[in-house]
Amino acid sequence: MAKILDGKAVAAEVRSEVAAEVARLKDRGIPVRLDVILVGDDPASATYVRMKQKDCDEVGIESHSHRFEADAPQEELAALVEQLNGDSAVSGFFIQLPLPEGLDPLALLSEIEPAKDVDGLSPLSVGRLSIGLPSLLPCTPHGVIQLLRRNGVEIEGKEAVVIGRSNLVGKPLAQLLLRENATVTVCHSRTQNLPEVARRAELLVVAAGRREFVGAEYVREGAIVVDVGIHAREGGGLVGDVRFDEVEPVASWISPVPGGVGPMTRAMLLYNTVQASRAAG
Numbered sequence: 001m002a003k004i005l006d007g008k009a010v011a012a013e014v015r016s017e018v019a020a021e022v023a024r025l026k027d028r029g030i031p032v033r034l035d036v037i038l039v040g041d042d043p044a045s046a047t048y049v050r051m052k053q054k055d056c057d058e059v060g061i062e063s064h065s066h067r068f069e070a071d072a073p074q075e076e077l078a079a080l081v082e083q084l085n086g087d088s089a090v091s092g093f094f095i096q097l098p099l100p101e102g103l104d105p106l107a108l109l110s111e112i113e114p115a116k117d118v119d120g121l122s123p124l125s126v127g128r129l130s131i132g133l134p135s136l137l138p139c140t141p142h143g144v145i146q147l148l149r150r151n152g153v154e155i156e157g158k159e160a161v162v163i164g165r166s167n168l169v170g171k172p173l174a175q176l177l178l179r180e181n182a183t184v185t186v187c188h189s190r191t192q193n194l195p196e197v198a199r200r201a202e203l204l205v206v207a208a209g210r211r212e213f214v215g216a217e218y219v220r221e222g223a224i225v226v227d228v229g230i231h232a233r234e235g236g237g238l239v240g241d242v243r244f245d246e247v248e249p250v251a252s253w254i255s256p257v258p259g260g261v262g263p264m265t266r267a268m269l270l271y272n273t274v275q276a277s278r279a280a281g
């Protein structure tokens with residue numbers, strides 16, 4: 001039976017460390033403030049922003065949202081990015097993705113000052129990560145690393161397989177695992193013999209965005225399995241990319257959905273905001 005990588009518990013630990021650091025920074029007169037740019041009326045994006053602001057309230061981080069209609073001109077958003085870059089009261093900010101059709105997210109991300117890039121997704125932050133310079137780390141991949149580390153799971157020297165190569169999760173996660181001295185294979189939709197490649201993994205991270213598609217045939221006996229996927233379950237609740245009930249008896253550690261990587265992603269945004277604030281103070 002696998003041990004559970006309990007993201008809820010680890011995220012609570014991170015949040016309490018963040019809250020203590022926020023209090024210390026405030027005592028020293030250093031502002032801790034997170035701003036978000038939200039464009040359009042996508043209900044999922046609005047929900048995510050509300051959750052992130054609630055998280056901020058809980059740890060004492062001030063939060064502000066800048067809302068725009070879906071047809072907002074690119075230049076107006078770019079002007080706000082420039083303004084937030086230069087505002088010393090703002091520790092960090094992010095653009096809630098995806099943006100509505102017609103806007104160029106990469107152009108906007110490219111304008112974010114790396115010191116304030118709390119999502120860690122701008123080309124400069126990504127480049128800094130890949131050549132080993134200090135940077136704010138993308139929240140989901142960093143959340144995965146923290147979830148493993150804080151459970152005492154050794155990464156160094158492990159054969160790691162990441163399923164998924166998105167800019168949001170798979171690629172930065174591969175970089176972070178390399179930084180942790182794992183031997184990393186990245187799989188994607190054109191990978192041949194995926195179950196066979198996945199079975200090489202001592203550490204298998206699944207971020208393919210395919211509902212419950214990884215079963216026991218993908219998992220080596222005793223592997224550590226991290227499920228990044230999130231999908232709404234028919235009739236309510238969430239499921240991941242991994243068939244938990246089938247994989248759990250084979251794995252040594254496994255992250256559940258919900259309660260695994262999701263809470264870690266949210267906690268790492270708060271962590272990054274404090275880091276940005278500390279670096280500026």
Ligand code: NAD
Pocket residue numbers: 140163164165166167168169170187188189190191194207208209210228229230231261262263265266
């Ligand atoms: P994406 O769709 O951008 O990328 C999916 C990747 O998986 C692609 O690189 C693709 O090549 C690969 N892939 C797709 N089908 C495959 C297959 N059959 N075999 C092998 N590889 C395949 O998705 P994403 O943004 O990286 O997100 C992945 C999943 O993680 C989604 O379910 C998303 O909702 C979830 N997610 C969760 C969190 C969190 O906080 N837990 C954060 C971000 C994303």
